[in-house]
């Protein structure tokens with residue numbers, strides 16, 4: 001077994017920071033040691049196989065991105081990152097676990113969708129991976145399969161209040177699934193937007209000739225998100241099923257979650273980097289020589305980017321500080337402009353929805369530390385520790401402590417990262433983050449004890465990543 005000592009760094013957890021050397025034996029962390037001390041009279045730097053010098057750097061638990069869509073069929077095409085390219089890009093960016101969504105679309109069977117997802121991922125991943133299950137058709141069969149999902153380590157599932165005919169569940173279906181989830185202790189994840197109403201608004205805009213990407217954001221108005229979030233909370237309240245609302249972007253939706261939490265309900269919310277940094281006006285309204293007003297298609301995702309004038313972005317940062325929102329995932333769902341986003345050149349409704357960020361989440365959130373939006377500890381908490389607890393991985397993941405998997409990132413606060421499609425590792429012909437400057441850098445990444453990224457070199461291999469059978473959420477007793 002290989003032993004590694006990470007020396008001289010500042011080990012950061014969700015609750016504090018300390019100067020310590022981290023000793024790794026095989027796949028596990030075995031000790032945090034005060035620097036300069038010897039263990040059992042041995043100078044560990046000469047006793048171990050590998051020494052990683054982290055002097056002046058942060059040593060943090062590897063990032064956990066709990067919301068990715070690799071190879072997702074969507075809008076007549078497929079998300080452009082495979083499990084291979086997507087997890088490798090994640091590793092480059094300091095993410096060492098992902099939880100992707102196995103898909104049941106309306107009219108198909110849950111075990112078939114799940115088997116397909118296992119086939120796509122097995123042997124291809126650079127880092128560890130788990131699954132949530134999308135339920136796109138709540139019926140007797142899919143309800144009966146829910147206990148089996150738990151047995152297979154899929155302890156959370158997602159429903160959609162949007163996308164009629166593809167993923168959509170009506171309120172009666174949601175109620176039934178939540179009743180079952182409450183019984184099983186499963187976490188219900190919700191895409192909370194009023195899809196049927198949005199589809200009417202979108203059709204009215206298109207008929208009026210308003211077909212550019214900007215109108216995607218107008219059709220998917222914040223009222224549609226607030227209303228659906230409220231409805232999901234009420235169904236959760238009625239059934240006793242804990243609720244996790246994905247990709248929250250509207251400040252009014254946050255207010256719904258905050259009020260429910262103040263009332264003692266087990267409801268949680270995630271936001272994504274795009275809702276912290278990007279806006280309806282600047283991105284969806286963008287225009288370029290190459291793409292004209294279609295430039296905004298790069299940022300067409302759902303929920304949509306919100307108006308900066310209305311203050312949603314600042315509110316998302318605030319909610320992360322106050323714990324009204326608990327964590328940040330990417331909703332990584334990449335599509336190229338050429339041949340994919342282009343499908344909606346004449347009609348925003350045909351643009352495949354999604355932004356690719358799996359490589360940049362740790363950096364983008366670290367920039368929030370630099371600008372004073374969040375503390376260093378909160379950065380670790382919302383990118384690693386909380387995702388681990390939320391999705392039944394804590395102890396193994398989300399912490400640097402004896403017995404935990406040695407998923408570790410050495411992050412250099414004096415380093416610098418410029419994000420660009422020319423240098424990123426995601427399979428995309430553009431970057432939603434082109435030109436973003438980060439005052440920090442992912443230097444070294446260990447995945448279960450193996451150094452997979454170091455000094456600008458990728459040292460991992462396809463198949464390093466293993467399937468994560470997850471426990472029930474650790475947020476509930």
Ligand code: DUC
Nearest residue numbers: 301302303333353354
């Ligand atoms: N939102 C996206 O932007 N893409 C995929 C699915 C979703 O809900």
Ligand code: ZN
Nearest residue numbers: 191246247302
């Ligand atoms: Zn969604």
Ligand code: ZN
Nearest residue numbers: 067069331333
């Ligand atoms: Zn998603």
